Amino acid sequence: MNKLTFLIPVIVVAIAALLSSIFIVDEREKALVLQFGQIKSVKEEPGLAFKVPLIQEVVRYDDRILSLDTDEIEVTPSDDRRLVVDAFARYRIADVVQFRQAVGIGGIGAAEDRLMSILNAQIREVLGSEQVTSDTILSPDRRALVERIRDQSRSSALALGLDVVDVQLKQTALPTQNLEATFARMRAEREREAADEIARGNEAAQRVRAQADRTVVELTSDASRESEIVRGEADAARSRIFADAYGADEGFFDFYRSLTAYERALKGENSSMVISPDGEFFNYLNGSGNIGGEARP
Template sequence: MSNRLPIIGVFAAIILFLIYSSLFVVNERQQAIVLRFGEIVDVKTEPGIYFKAPFSMFEADNVQVIEDRVLRLDLDDIRVQVSGGKFYDVDAFVAYRINDARKFRSTVSGSVELAEQRLRTRFDAALRRVYGVRGFESALSEERAAMMREVRDQLQPDANALGLQVEDVRIRRTDLTAEVSQQTYDRMKAERLAEAERLRARGREAAQRIRARADREVVEIVAEAQKESEILRGEGEAQRNAVFANAFQRDPEFFEFYRSMTAYGTALDPNGTTMVLSPESEFFRYFRNPDGGATAPKAAPAPQAGTAPSTGN
């Protein structure tokens, strides 16, 4: 019995080795290419445990595991020229996946690095073609989405030849080069200054129109006001004269007295007015006689006693 234990151990080791070399595992992010003497015999795309012929060391069956998830290839600081001759610095990336494992194995031997080298060259060329047929401002406008779709469509045939499927293309950055940035800044500054001058000119023109209209309205308003004031003044003068005439007709003596008192109040103001008039002037008749009548003549002096009256002789 003791002599059989080594033999049993050897057989167990051989069986375990055969089982181990016959099994391979594919997870959800992988796909496996089964090769037999270098030829593709099967492709496993579903996750699980699979069997193959043992003795891969003798090139009987080999398994090459490749990615089954979305991969990303970045292009950084690519200088592209637009149709006007100016340049952009562009960063972009392409998202892709391996959709044909057999073609991927036959074209690039299942190497992601080799596939990305070829894809990078075609991606760069597609970006340059798309930018080259557009103007300076297209990449900074809403046309950018259409440009990304166009790059993807141009890149897809080359990717299919490698067994790849292009999922998406994105332009991450589009910046002006240093010299173009300064030129663009100067041009934008000149445009803004010209626009500001146009706005100022329109403002000055509008201000002149407003001032002219305001001046005309002021003249019209003042003229209308003067017209109305003259009319009102004339109507007031007429009413005053009518009142004076009515008062004079009712009591001429009182009217004369009132006018004289008004004249006294105006002429004899407390500001020290000096008047040179004769005391017998008509102006002072109410001072001489409250009734306003003429002054009574003075009586002749009486003859002295003892004096005979003179005769006409």
């Protein structure tokens, strides 16, 4: 009985010691086995692992890709046009031993503070270089700049045991105090461009209008010349016809001309004339005229 009483506590302690010596490494994490603060082993593969109870402890680190948002900072490109920039990075703990030695017990919080300092320094260095302007930062060409920031940050972060997977710029904007001045300058530039376009349009309109006026004058002149030619030819033809008619029958031609004169003189309401009846005007009305060379009765 006394022997059984002694064995039960021993068995319980043994079981407790065995259980405390076993730990599970999740597939999403890595683990370090520490003994009095010194690294004794690294557990990177998922599954069961063992440690010395009471003497050793297990420190776990996330093995997934993590995100870090940087604070807003101001950068001044080569054209002295200040920009407010903030970025985010994706990183992972690549070397847990190096990570533990670099940040100590501060863990992931201390590592992110130091990584943020690295990122901000690289952002200032790359975006503030002599070859970079604000237009380059705000254009699609900034992809090459972001890759430079990532590569240089990765080189610096390796000392922390971190691998910088990606860096992206979330915001590249003008400082608030510069926005109004920038908008005013942009507005002035657009107004100047609009005035230039209006001036060029007016100049083009004047050229088109002058060409149209010239064309009208030329067409009118050509039409007038052609009409005068046609009128002259018509008058000549009429005169020739009259001459031929007069030569063929002078009496009939005189009769025709007298009838035309009567028509014109007695046109409309003008039917009264004060004239001597013995005048030649009434030769064909009083029968003294002749037609075809014969006297009329």
